[in-house]
Amino acid sequence: MSKLVFQRPHALTDIPFSYCPGCTHGIVHRLVAETLDELGIEGTTVGVAPVGCSVLAYEFFGCDMVQAAHGRAPAVATGLKRAMPENVVFAYQGDGDLASIGTAETVHAATRGEKITVIFINNAIYGMTGGQLAPTSLPQQVTQTSPYGRDVNEAGFPIRMVEMLSTLDGVALAQRVTVDSPKNVRVAKKAIKKAFEYQVEGVGYTIIEVVSTCPTNWGLSPADALQWLRDNMLPYYPLGVYRDVKAEGYANVAEAAAARAERLASGGDA
């Protein structure tokens, strides 16, 4: 008798992905969908789809979905979560969405400790509009709008979002992962699942940044894109857990913030 060991997650619809070959959106979609399956929360989850390549995410996820304006996903997710505290709400955002036009919404949802989960796809470039400079584009990176390479004296420096967000009291979990190898896919899956679990437990705001590829706009083959990611992005965007209040021994962000305030008041480190 045969035993089923692998199948399409239920929380993905049958609609084929529209992503380019070698793009890692598909893997990340799958990890989110597996998480909804395993936690049994597909029926109570509402996802917020972004603007950009993954705008059609509302077609791919089987849970109820809302499509938000560019950068506004955290505000829309806030409205959803406040309206339905018992539901699970996640926002799926790219780097232009989250780190450029939606920086204010991102920072403030995080600092409010909004009990939502954000999946942040960082591929260091604007994908859908055809490969322009992103806030996360690397120094010297050539894009359509940095044709001579990103000059940090003119275009400024890339933003390390999870490092920045991890300083905010409302953040329960901030972790950077990638999906360039089976091992790293497993790490990413654990992180995404933990983020949703924290939301269910009401711990606070959770964000998982996934260092991702854009073979089309980087002008590389899928395999070379993964190598470029390893050689260039991971040194600039180191993988790891930047904040995990439960691992630090706190039940939620309020407890962690109170302890941090106490440490600061007594002259200690934040």
Next chain:
Amino acid sequence: MSEKVLMKGNEALAEAAIRAGCRFFFGYPITPQTELAAYMAKRMPKENGVYLQAESEIAAINMVYGASAAGKRAMTSSSSPGISLKAEGISYMAGADLPGVIINVQRGGPGLGGIQPSQSDYFQATRATGHGDFHLIVLAPSTVQEMTDHAYIAFDLADEYRVPVMVLADGMLGQMMEPVVLPEPKTDESDKPWAVTGHKGERPHNIANSLYLAPERLEETNVERYERYERIKATEQRAEEYLLEDAEIVLVAFGASSRIARSAINKAREKGIKAGLIRPITLWPFPVDAIEAAVPGAKAFLTVEMNMGQMVDDVRLAVSGRRPVEFFGRTGGIIPTPAETLAAIERVAVSLEGGAR
């Protein structure tokens, strides 16, 4: 068993919204509407509702988008510059066929303008609150009682037609105190099978979305929405008439300026000038039927506005060149006086006599 209480316009409107079943308010402070948000901050927690001060007007309207998508009665309020920031979110709500209530307590513009009352957002409210093919239902209160009544009915209209509804007030109405009868509290009983509440495995997944990459599909949604707008035009036009029966000079004024127009009409009548008033209560749909009915008896129309002449365009469209349509207005936050409005009526009267000779 409703008693009359003395309330400030902004606060009466907030109370009426709560009584209409609104439990989700997202806002950002801006003069002259801030009392509305402050009132919500005080009352919402006691009603098991949510008051959240957003980081910006942009965030606030998008929070309304989220709560409305979840099927809840949600509202935001702001004043002119803030409404410009909400434009994007309002367009997305219209595109996703979501209800929701937006309050604009207008101040002078453009830009930062001033903080005094104005009606200079008429074009924005009735023509292009945001990008794309869409309309809002726009209600224009003229008293604190109407601030209350309009907030109360706005949620029903929004739910019935799945469109955002704007209450277009102004700083004078927001800040003034008048006696009001507050409406009886009601609960939201509208059926919202489209809401994104989690499908619980019992139905296909719901999507709140305004993206249609195929132009034919987008056209379809726009055409469908315009059919709904036609229904709204046919059934939701509202206007009030004052001394209109024998009026030869028909003033058209909404909101705060309609109050001044009334005073001026009374004074004109004392001088033997047959003036009357049409007060649009819905600015969109514009009450063209009321204008149409007045055309046969009217010799001329005169709009009185707190702007450089915006609603006058709608009156001219409705009158269609059959009668002269004049405009009198003050702008920058200045409220026209009854005396200068009377002078405007007299100018129209004189020009009519000139024409008759």
